[in-house]
Amino acid sequence: MTGDERWIHTPPRESATFDRATIAEIHRAAATGIYDIRGFGAKRKLPHFDDLLFLGASISRYPLEGYREKCGTNVVLGTRFAKKPIEIKIPITIAGMSFGSLSAPAKEALGRGASAVGTSTTTGDGGMTEEERAASSLLVYQYLPSRYGMEPDQIRRADAIEIVIGQGAKPGGGGMLLGQKISERVAAMRTLPAGIDQRSACRHPDWTGPDDLEIKILELREITGWEKPIYVKVGAARPYYDTALAVKSGADVIVLDGMQGGTAATQDVFIEHCGLPTLAAIRPAVKALTELDMHRKVQLIVSGGIRSGADVAKALALGADAVSIGTAALIALGDNHPRWEEEYRKLGTTAGCYDDWHEGRDPAGITTQDPELTKRLDPVAAGKRLANYLSVLTLECQTIARANGKSHVHNLEPEDLVALTVEAAAMAGVPLAGTNWIPGRGPQD
Amino acid sequence: MAAAREGARAAHDARNTDLDLASLSLRQANETLQKAEAGSFVVANPRGAHALAAGLTNPLDVTINGHVGYYCGGMNQKAHITINGNAGTGVAENMMSGRVHVKGDASQSAGATGCGGLLIIDGNASARLGISLRGLDIVVKGSIGHMAAFMAQAGTIVVLGDAGDALGDSIYEARLFVRGKVKSLGTDCIAKDMREEHRTLLRSLLDAAGIGPEIDVAEFTRYGSARKLYNFHIDNLGSY
Numbered sequence: 001m002t003g004d005e006r007w008i009h010t011p012p013r014e015s016a017t018f019d020r021a022t023i024a025e026i027h028r029a030a031a032t033g034i035y036d037i038r039g040f041g042a043k044r045k046l047p048h049f050d051d052l053l054f055l056g057a058s059i060s061r062y063p064l065e066g067y068r069e070k071c072g073t074n075v076v077l078g079t080r081f082a083k084k085p086i087e088i089k090i091p092i093t094i095a096g097m098s099f100g101s102l103s104a105p106a107k108e109a110l111g112r113g114a115s116a117v118g119t120s121t122t123t124g125d126g127g128m129t130e131e132e133r134a135a136s137s138l139l140v141y142q143y144l145p146s147r148y149g150m151e152p153d154q155i156r157r158a159d160a161i162e163i164v165i166g167q168g169a170k171p172g173g174g175g176m177l178l179g180q181k182i183s184e185r186v187a188a189m190r191t192l193p194a195g196i197d198q199r200s201a202c203r204h205p206d207w208t209g210p211d212d213l214e215i216k217i218l219e220l221r222e223i224t225g226w227e228k229p230i231y232v233k234v235g236a237a238r239p240y241y242d243t244a245l246a247v248k249s250g251a252d253v254i255v256l257d258g259m260q261g262g263t264a265a266t267q268d269v270f271i272e273h274c275g276l277p278t279l280a281a282i283r284p285a286v287k288a289l290t291e292l293d294m295h296r297k298v299q300l301i302v303s304g305g306i307r308s309g310a311d312v313a314k315a316l317a318l319g320a321d322a323v324s325i326g327t328a329a330l331i332a333l334g335d336n337h338p339r340w341e342e343e344y345r346k347l348g349t350t351a352g353c354y355d356d357w358h359e360g361r362d363p364a365g366i367t368t369q370d371p372e373l374t375k376r377l378d379p380v381a382a383g384k385r386l387a388n389y390l391s392v393l394t395l396e397c398q399t400i401a402r403a404n405g406k407s408h409v410h411n412l413e414p415e416d417l418v419a420l421t422v423e424a425a426a427m428a429g430v431p432l433a434g435t436n437w438i439p440g441r442g443p444q445d
Numbered sequence: 446m447a448a449a450r451e452g453a454r455a456a457h458d459a460r461n462t463d464l465d466l467a468s469l470s471l472r473q474a475n476e477t478l479q480k481a482e483a484g485s486f487v488v489a490n491p492r493g494a495h496a497l498a499a500g501l502t503n504p505l506d507v508t509i510n511g512h513v514g515y516y517c518g519g520m521n522q523k524a525h526i527t528i529n530g531n532a533g534t535g536v537a538e539n540m541m542s543g544r545v546h547v548k549g550d551a552s553q554s555a556g557a558t559g560c561g562g563l564l565i566i567d568g569n570a571s572a573r574l575g576i577s578l579r580g581l582d583i584v585v586k587g588s589i590g591h592m593a594a595f596m597a598q599a600g601t602i603v604v605l606g607d608a609g610d611a612l613g614d615s616i617y618e619a620r621l622f623v624r625g626k627v628k629s630l631g632t633d634c635i636a637k638d639m640r641e642e643h644r645t646l647l648r649s650l651l652d653a654a655g656i657g658p659e660i661d662v663a664e665f666t667r668y669g670s671a672r673k674l675y676n677f678h679i680d681n682l683g684s685y
Contacts, residue, residue, distance in 0.1 A: 034679045147558040147577055152500060152520040152541065179676050191560070191579045191598045192617055196675035199615070201596060205576040206535035206554040212515070215495045215534075219516040222475050223500030 025268075036268040037176070039357025039367060041169050041260045041305065041327055046277040048260070048305060049314040051424030052417050053433060056403045064402040071398040072408035075322045077299050078160060078229020078252040081221070085229055085252075086138055086159050088322065089118030090394045091409055092312060095257075095303050095326035096142040096162060096233070098124025100177050100186045100198075101264030101357070102330075104131050106366040108379035109333050111135030113386025117394070122162060122324075125175060125200050126189045128154045135379070140231065143220065145174065146200035148190040152223060160253070161220055162231040163213070165242075168261030168278070168304040170270045171235025175200030178265065181360040183369040210245040217250045231255050236281035236304065237274075243288035247298050255324060256285050258304025262327035264367065265358030278304035278315075280427040283414075286319030295319065296410075309396020316397070317412035318428060325393075332389035333382040334364045465489045471497065478524075481505055493533065498526050504543070518545040521562065537564045540581050553590065556583045559600065565654045572609070575602045578619050584654035594619055595631065603650050605660065613668050617675075621668040622647050624660070635671045643667050 014020060028036065057063035064071060078085035094114045099107050101124065108131040114121040120138035123129075127149025133139055141158030143150065155161060166172060177186075177198040187194035207216045217230055232246040233255035246254045258278025263271065282302055289295040302315045303324035315323045336344075338351045343363035347356065357367035365377035401409045404416045418433040419425035425432040426439035462481075464474045467490040478486060478501055485506040491497055491513050498507050499519035509517070512530035521540045528536070531549035540559040547555075550568035557573065559581025569587035578597035588606030595611070597619030607625035614631020620643070621634075630636075639647075639662075647662045674681055 032679075147539065147579070150539065150558065151560070152502075152522065152539070155520075176677070193675075196617075197677050199596070201577065205573065205595075206516070206538045206557040212534070215515045219496035219499050219519050222471065222496045223520055225476070225479070226472070 037265055037358055038268055038271070038355045039262065039264050040271075040355035041262040042271050043355075044272050046260065046305075047279050047421065047423045047427055048277060049279060049311045051279070051420045052314050052428055052430065053420060054310075054313065054317075054400055054404055054416050055418060057405055061405050063405050064407060066399060066402055069402065070407060071402050072410075073394055073398060075299070075410075077231075077301075077322070080252045080294075080298055081226065081250065082160075082229040082252050083225070083227045084159075086120065088120055088138065090390060091316060091322040091397065092306075092390055092393055093119050093140075093301060093322055093324045094121035094329050095261070095324040096122035096124045096140070096164065097326055097330075098126045098177075098264065099129045099132070100124070100126045100181065100190070100369070101367060103365055103368055103374040103377060104129060104185075105374055105377040105379040105382070106330070106333060107132040108135045109377065109382035109386060110329060111139070112379060112383025113329070113332070113390060114138070116383065116387035117390045119390065120159065123154075123158075125149070125177070126186065127151060128157065129189075131379075133157060135383070142233075144200065145202060145204045146190075146198075147205065148192075148198070148200065155220070155228075156224060158228065160229040160231060161224070162233050162253075162255060163216070163220075163251075164233045166235035166237070166257075167233065167263065168235045168257035168259045168275050169263035170266045171237040171259075171275045172202060173266055173270055173274075174202035175263075176265055176358070178358050178360070181358070181369050186369060210249050213245075213249040221250075229253055231301070233257060235259075235261070236276040236278065239276065239281040240284035240288045243285040243300075244292060247289070247292050247294050251298060253299045253301060254285065254289075255301045255303065256281055256320075257324075258302070260305030261303050262330075277427070278302060278306075279424060282315060282318040282320060283427070283429045289319075296321065306393075309393045309398075310400060312393055312397040313400040313409065313412055314417065316409050317416050318414060321410065328389070329386055330366055332386045333366055334377065334385065335362070335366050337364060340364055462486045463489060466491055466494055466497075471495075475499065478505060478507060491530070495533070498524070501526070501543075512549070521545060531568070532566075537562075537581070540564065550587070551585075556581050559583070563650075563653055569606065575600070575619070578602070582650055582653075584650055584656070586654070586656070588625065591628075592631070594621055594634075597621075601646065601650060603647060603654075603665075605656070613670070615674065616668075616670045618670065620646070622665040623668065624665045627666075627668070630668065633671050633674045634668055637667045637669050639663075639665070639667050 110121045111132045112135045115137040122140040138159045140160045143163045179195045229252040231253040232251040234242045236258045259275035299321040301322045302320040306323045340363035360368045362368040365373045417430040488509040491511040493514040495514035496516045501524035502522045504523045507526045509528045514533040516535045518526045518537045523543045525544045527546045532547045532551045534552045535554045537545035538557045540562045542562040544563045546565040551566045551570040553571040554573045556564045558577045560579045564583045566585045570589045572590035574589045574593040576595045578600040580599045582601045584603045591609035594613045598617040601620045604623045608627045610629045611631035613634030644662045
């Protein structure tokens with residue numbers, strides 16, 4: 001024995017190209033013959049808000065006193081045309097998620113949590129449930145391509161209307177609610193038989209393109225007496241042009257959803273390979289607004305991968321008026337909580353990785369219509385958890401804003417930021433940390 | 446309810462309210478119609494206005510003399526709207542109840558996503574008639590374009606003329622009756638037998654549209670879903 005026997009074989013080495021996840025996916029595809037469908041958002045590593053830092057105060061920038069000096073967080077949405085703009089007390093809203101993809105208690109909990117801190121929540125495919133309307137002081141009504149459950153009386157009961165063109169997880173894709181989640185109640189709301197797969201269309205049935213959209217917005221305004229703010233939601237694909245076209249079409253508010261945004265169900269290949277990272281989408285949208293003299297007049301809500309108050313502050317500093325959360329809100333309700341670990345194991349996953357939201361077997365009772373599983377989610381307790389989380393996001397955002405000397409979170413600006421990577425510097429249009437270099441721009445740009 | 450409706454109408458029959466879009470804005474005309482609880486209204490000079498008489502909620506009689514733009518009678522509830530002219534895209538889109546009668550031709554997406562009531566088109570209708578239909582009944586006296594009844598969920602479409610390509614593509618539970626030729630059927634749409642219940646339904650819709658017995662229900666073919674694609678299965682991949 002020389003001690004060198006161990007070197008006869010090289011130690012196991014994982015391929016960077018064919019890593020374990022890739023190999024597992026090839027095996028899965030070979031075994032099943034069908035692409036992987038899942039929920040959640042992009043899981044790949046992407047340039048994100050983590051690649052930005054705030055500078056904080058210095059000799060030339062003085063801070064505000066925490067817990068003493070005021071730092072405003074309110075946002076008014078819909079000031080362009082709507083007779084009744086809505087005011088949210090924090091710059092964080094709850095994104096559209098359908099009853100059908102989510103359980104009724106989950107929808108109620110989202111409304112309760114949002115209302116407790118003075119912000120809005122949003123309906124989804126299938127229309128408005130009484131639970132969420134009752135629980136939500138401010139409810140945005142999604143106007144989707146499928147029009148499942150869409151009724152004019154529901155539009156009139158909403159506080160704002162969001163015309164959905166696309167979402168970040170699948171810009172250009174419709175939806176699919178698999179039969180196992182179609183309960184009698186879900187089926188009735190969508191005028192379809194129970195138990196069949198429900199395809200949500202990817203295009204609106206009665207308009208195509210920005211000129212038509214302008215007329216559709218006119219119709220919605222006429223039907224609601226020009227009272228309600230009208231949002232236009234787009235997945236981050238061509239944010240500069242989409243923003244300009246939404247403004248041209250008459251939107252009050254633009255919702256821009258980056259590729260980290262979640263979905264109830266779509267193909268993994270779609271989630272991971274289409275769209276722009278949220279970080280890359282904000283500045284082009286703000287540029288379009290600024291060029292049209294519409295920044296702060298048409299409000300911009302950014303979503304897709306918002307997790308912390310730092311993310312909120314960074315999105316606002318890049319020019320957003322507010323952010324929207326979906327995945328993080330579900331986690332706050334109890335999704336992927338370790339208390340369900342034993343059941344996650346039975347489903348072949350683990351807490352923190354569960355993403356088969358489309359299958360309707362969610363142990364936490366959130367992404368399911370199973371009556372027994374649904375009972376597990378107490379909408380009051382879950383709503384309280386969401387309210388707590390939203391409060392933390394707000395406090396964190398204020399902490400950063402005060403440290404940068406801002407008396408309102410809207411006063412955060414790109415000048416407060418630097419980037420840790422060349423990519424993030426280019427996408428966010430802020431200097432690489434320690435330099436005055438913004439890739440793609442000259443020093444004076 | 447019908448009696449109350451007729452009573453309310455009778456009370457207002459004596460006076461037609463004229464709304465002239467040559468002097469009124471769209472908002473003024475629509476607001477007048479939306480606030481009215483009953484009555485008869487005549488709209489002049491629509492000049493292709495969009496969203497005219499959209500969002501009505503009460504049992505009015507509205508007559509529009511001229512051509513209208515997009516979404517005339519959109520999301521209608523209870524009102525009876527007659528268009529003495531042609532209609533642009535999405536006439537009576539998402540109608541919930543009541544009746545919309547186009548005396549001329551209709552552009553694309555007529556009756557899209559409609560949930561209830563009756564849409565009558567005396568002329569032809571363009572593409573995507575009754576797309577994503579959810580319970581509205583549509584009678585077209587002329588012919589219809591391609592992709593009619595795409596993903597239609599519920600309701601009935603009656604066509605006295607011909608239908609274009611891909612009729613009833615990905616159709617769910619809506620019922621289609623076509624008297625003329627169908628250029629092609631869409632995915633998962635098939636011809637079906639006409640049973641007595643279908644003949645009765647068809648006759649009632651023809652009657653409602655003012656079509657007399659000279660048009661025989663036996664001249665129609667019924668189309669509907671084969672229901673083979675209701676649940677995704679890899680073996681059906683070639684169908685999509």
